Amino acid sequence: MPSQSLLLTREPTWLQNRPGLRHSLPESVASWTYESGSLTRRLRSYYGNEVKVKILYHRRLTPFLSERKLLGQPEHRYCLTREVMLHANDMPLILARTIMPEQTIKSAHRNLSHLGTRPLGEVIFSYPDLERLELQIARLPPSDWSPAALEWGAINAPVWGRRTVYAIMHQPLLVNEFFMPGALAIA
Known part of the structure; x- marks a missing residue:
């Protein structure tokens, strides 16, 4: 089985x-965690068009147990998993992990599976019926990150993140967003 x-x-x-x-x-973490709009839009309001997406991982795999439960997916069901870094001038801002079940991709007319370097927020916040179903928060110590993530994100301290279950046309997708110091520095 491939890595999750x-x-x-x-x-x-x-x-x-x-x-x-x-x-x-912390105030800066709460500000980002409870942001109701697109994080990309918020980053671009500060950094302009310097905000870019670097695709780190884009393939079908079996999600973690709690991800499967949140999405209502059976144990051996593969979902499209996309992990990216949003950055400005190579400064990491957000590491993100999105889990998309096949039915959600079909409902969204395959727009979600062909994002390329487009930010997910640009696409999902354009859906008029986008729903936010659940929000959870975590604080990850450096030991929870892969060596590659430690390098990409320049992680040397605990990192706060949120995960949100959204629904597009009543079909769920899960978005995990981890806030790097470059994002938390923005008021």
Whole structure:
């Protein structure tokens, strides 16, 4: 079986979003975690067109157990997994991992499987019926990251992230976004 992630060495421990959690997060982390719009749009409002997507991993594989549960996928069902780094002038801003079940890709008329270097947010926030179903938060120590991710993200301290279950035409997809210092520095 292929590795479940090029970024992560293990499945993160995710916390359910609950009342009061926002106030226990550092202000910059809360600002990004609870951003309701496109993170790409927010990054571009600061960095302009310097924000680019570097594709790190794009293939079908079996998601982590909690990802399968959130998406309602059977144990051996493969999903399209896309891991990318959003960066500006080679400064890492966000590492992202998206899990897309086949039915979601079909419902979105295959737009999701052919993103290339287009940011996912540009596509999914263009759907008028996009729904946000669930939000979870994690803080990953450097030991949870692969050696490649440590290098790409210049990770040397714990990294905060969020994972969001979205629905397009009532079909789910899962987006994990991890905030690098370059993003957290933006007000």
